Amino acid sequence: MARLNVEKDRIIEKEKVVVDGIELSREWNRMFEQRVIFDYDTSMLDKVTSIPGAESMGWCYQCGQCVPVCPVDTVGGEYGPRKIYRNLQYGIDLFESPDLWKCTTCMNCLRVCPKDVNMIDIMPAVRAEAVMEGQVPDELQEAFENTFEYGNPLGESPRKRADWTKEVSVEVPIMKEINRPVDVLWFVECYPAYHHRSKDATKALAEILVRLGVDFGILGVEEKCSCDSQRLAGEVGLFEEFAEHNIKTLKKYKFNKILTTDPHALNALRKEYPKYGGEFEVVHYTTFLAPLIDKIEWKKTLNYKVTFHDPCYLGRHNGEYDAPRKLIEALPGVEFVEMGRCREQSYCCGGGGGGMWLDGFMADHIKERLSENRIKEAVATGADVLVVCCPYEVSRFEDAVKSTGNEGKIIVRDIAELIKEAMG
Amino acid sequence: MTTQTVAIIGGGPAGIEAAKGVAELGFKAILIEKRDRLGGTPDEQKYAALTPDLRDTQTALRELIAPIENHPNVEIMYNTLITDAEGALGDFTLKGVQLGKEVEIKAGAVIIATGFQHFDPGRETQKYGYYEFDDVITLTDAEKMLSEGKFVRPSNGEVPKRVCFIQCVGSRDRRLGNEYCSKVCCGISSKQSIEIKKLIPDCKVFIFYIDMRMYGYWENEIYWKAQEEYKVNYIKGIATEIVRKGDKLLVKGEDTTFRRPMEVEMDVVILAVGMEPSEGTKEMARIFGLKQNKYGFIETIGGPLDTVSTNVPGVFAAGACTGPADLEDSVSAGGLAAVKAMAALRKLEAVTA
Numbered sequence: 001m002a003r004l005n006v007e008k009d010r011i012i013e014k015e016k017v018v019v020d021g022i023e024l025s026r027e028w029n030r031m032f033e034q035r036v037i038f039d040y041d042t043s044m045l046d047k048v049t050s051i052p053g054a055e056s057m058g059w060c061y062q063c064g065q066c067v068p069v070c071p072v073d074t075v076g077g078e079y080g081p082r083k084i085y086r087n088l089q090y091g092i093d094l095f096e097s098p099d100l101w102k103c104t105t106c107m108n109c110l111r112v113c114p115k116d117v118n119m120i121d122i123m124p125a126v127r128a129e130a131v132m133e134g135q136v137p138d139e140l141q142e143a144f145e146n147t148f149e150y151g152n153p154l155g156e157s158p159r160k161r162a163d164w165t166k167e168v169s170v171e172v173p174i175m176k177e178i179n180r181p182v183d184v185l186w187f188v189e190c191y192p193a194y195h196h197r198s199k200d201a202t203k204a205l206a207e208i209l210v211r212l213g214v215d216f217g218i219l220g221v222e223e224k225c226s227c228d229s230q231r232l233a234g235e236v237g238l239f240e241e242f243a244e245h246n247i248k249t250l251k252k253y254k255f256n257k258i259l260t261t262d263p264h265a266l267n268a269l270r271k272e273y274p275k276y277g278g279e280f281e282v283v284h285y286t287t288f289l290a291p292l293i294d295k296i297e298w299k300k301t302l303n304y305k306v307t308f309h310d311p312c313y314l315g316r317h318n319g320e321y322d323a324p325r326k327l328i329e330a331l332p333g334v335e336f337v338e339m340g341r342c343r344e345q346s347y348c349c350g351g352g353g354g355g356m357w358l359d360g361f362m363a364d365h366i367k368e369r370l371s372e373n374r375i376k377e378a379v380a381t382g383a384d385v386l387v388v389c390c391p392y393e394v395s396r397f398e399d400a401v402k403s404t405g406n407e408g409k410i411i412v413r414d415i416a417e418l419i420k421e422a423m424g
Numbered sequence: 425m426t427t428q429t430v431a432i433i434g435g436g437p438a439g440i441e442a443a444k445g446v447a448e449l450g451f452k453a454i455l456i457e458k459r460d461r462l463g464g465t466p467d468e469q470k471y472a473a474l475t476p477d478l479r480d481t482q483t484a485l486r487e488l489i490a491p492i493e494n495h496p497n498v499e500i501m502y503n504t505l506i507t508d509a510e511g512a513l514g515d516f517t518l519k520g521v522q523l524g525k526e527v528e529i530k531a532g533a534v535i536i537a538t539g540f541q542h543f544d545p546g547r548e549t550q551k552y553g554y555y556e557f558d559d560v561i562t563l564t565d566a567e568k569m570l571s572e573g574k575f576v577r578p579s580n581g582e583v584p585k586r587v588c589f590i591q592c593v594g595s596r597d598r599r600l601g602n603e604y605c606s607k608v609c610c611g612i613s614s615k616q617s618i619e620i621k622k623l624i625p626d627c628k629v630f631i632f633y634i635d636m637r638m639y640g641y642w643e644n645e646i647y648w649k650a651q652e653e654y655k656v657n658y659i660k661g662i663a664t665e666i667v668r669k670g671d672k673l674l675v676k677g678e679d680t681t682f683r684r685p686m687e688v689e690m691d692v693v694i695l696a697v698g699m700e701p702s703e704g705t706k707e708m709a710r711i712f713g714l715k716q717n718k719y720g721f722i723e724t725i726g727g728p729l730d731t732v733s734t735n736v737p738g739v740f741a742a743g744a745c746t747g748p749a750d751l752e753d754s755v756s757a758g759g760l761a762a763v764k765a766m767a768a769l770r771k772l773e774a775v776t777a
Binding site for chain 2: 039040042045046049055058059061062086089090115
């Protein structure tokens with residue numbers, strides 16, 4: 001066969017060629033040489049696995065167990081550690097890919113992973129690099145900036161952090177004002193303090209604590225965001241700064257244990273703050289109330305059929321599955337049904353790991369919201385009430401009730417709200 | 425005394441261990457080896473490090489051989505080829521040639537440990553161009569280089585930047601007649617990938633596989649180590665063919681999990697060739713009248729519960745002459761064959777007494 005006389009450095013091999021807006025992709029380029037259809041540029045995999053904390057990204061042996069339990073993949077997000085590894089092996093730049101931001105750090109993949117590919121460590125480590133390069137989705141960046149400026153991701157005034165206490169009939173002791181040791185220091189956290197709907201559970205919990213005679217106090221305006229979700233979304237610097245602030249503040253006061261409303265705060269204070277010198281006993285409010293619930297005298301029977309959504313950061317991350325159930329079962333008149341995906345297998349509301357501030361971004365990459373997928377499951381149980389105990393969830397699920405057309409079929413309530421309702 | 429003598433044919437790991445077992449239990453072992461040294465295929469083919477523990481082959485073999493070299497109960501006959509045999513349990517006469525001279529060996533029982541040979545990738549099929557491309561090599565070719573402490577492109581002596589292994593060459597193939605899995609190649613490829621990465625840390629190493637068969641501790645000791653510590657890339661789907669692209673090799677196949685064709689450039693391609701019965705194994709089967717399976721390996725008769733007895737009483741087979749075997753299998757079978765051979769002779773003695 002005659003050889004074509006081609007200048008070697010002018011041979012172009014491209015699978016897709018567009019010149020002046022006209023696509024010229026044909027097999028013409030085969031005339032010169034064998035074309036590369038598919039190749040492996042593993043430099044991206046090497047880059048990711050060389051980031052401290054992200055080493056285990058390279059350990060995947062493609063068993064595929066993570067994908068069916070990945071809540072993002074379930075809603076059409078084409079996701080899961082197995083797929084991320086594969087894309088990296090193929091040479092896709094994770095830093096340029098939406099895949100970097102899809103993970104909610106729900107930990108369901110790690111639960112089933114035989115190789116310990118740990119997305120809970122990988123995601124913050126890799127995202128931290130993107131944050132340093134300034135490659136962050138706008139809405140997430142806004143939450144970071146709000147946190148930095150106001151001490152909370154909602155962008156609310158730090159001076160108003162304890163304003164919710166004015167909306168309750170009971171006295172809520174603030175540490176700086178009472179100037180005495182307390183048994184329980186209540187770390188309220190941002191959404192419970194500010195969010196118009198999450199606040200309802202906060203106010204109910206204040207009344208429950210008073211009714212039970214708990215000796216407690218809050219930090220009020222001295223408290224700043226625990227920053228756990230910002231950390232998992234890659235803002236490690238901000239997390240460290242806020243952790244140091246909160247630890248310093250907490251150390252000013254004498255108390256026996258810390259109570260958190262928010263499972264994400266629980267996670268930060270229990271698992272991350274000790275790394276910065278903040279060693280405290282920390283419990284979620286459901287864990288705290290479970291042994292005390294029999295002391296409450298009920299005034300009202302709740303004729304609800306309820307189901308319960310396990311928060312990822314209470315259940316899988318911190319191993320508490322029983323306390324919320326004990327509280328629900330103690331409620332007079334309540335019939336409790338489980339969803340198929342419950343306890344360790346629980347689905348994710350989509351709010352963790354920065355997901356709380358990525359709903360617009362995520363909408364382009366999934367077919368339905370995670371919260372919508374969950375609401376459909378809750379409705380299918382025949383329950384009237386979806387019970388939650390994480391401040392992210394009330395608003396997420398209430399939105400999903402509306403967007404899935406399930407208004408009138410199911411309502412969303414925090415456990416504290418139901419306890420308050422039954423105790424009158 | 426013939427009834428207290430066991431002849432062992434083949435001085436590889438299985439034969440050495442069999443001779444050691446016989447000698448240490450008090451019988452006489454005559455170890456017959458066609459070459460002028462012991463060690464079998466790992467020695468002859470110049471293996472670099474052993475699988476799975478990556479120990480230096482020569483060091484490990486020396487340790488294996490040392491206990492029998494000057495053992496009073498062991499006689500080693502080098503450069504000896506067995507050409508004929510007659511007799512039965514308790515009274516075998518083996519005839520052979522030692523450096524051109526005829527020899528006769530008397531033994532009560534015989535252990536065959538004549539091993540395997542590597543599949544020749546140029547046999548019947550040339551789809552990977554083993555004899556066409558200098559840079560397409562086999563696991564054994566790679567072992568030779570690695571044992572000399574180097575790994576280069578045979579075509580030009582340059583250090584390769586991209587190397588891949590193609591698994592299951594000559595194994596699991598109905599068309600070739602080798603339907604079995606050769607058992608060790610996944611482990612050896614993974615072991616070699618570690619050795620290559622140790623020598624050339626920047627080299628990208630890929631292993632194209634159908635199934636990774638890393639049973640037992642090989643899984644975590646080699647496979648996980650290669651992937652996690654040495655960043656070897658495992659890709660499901662083996663290549664179909666290799667074509668020349670400039671001075672590189674273009675490996676064509678399918679990436680099965682992406683469901684896309686792949687064409688990747690490589691500097692060196694290593695064919696993970698499997699095992700076939702050695703000529704010696706086939707010859708011994710003929711001489712002793714041993715049943716062979718359809719692949720030519722000696723057939724043992726006890727299924728999974730007796731891996732060394734053959735259809736001929738008093739003749740046992742150990743190691744890769746009975747089918748694909750790793751070192752662990754071969755050495756274990758060698759010891760077992762020693763026990764079975766001596767037990768057969770003891771029983772015979774008891775009956776005769």
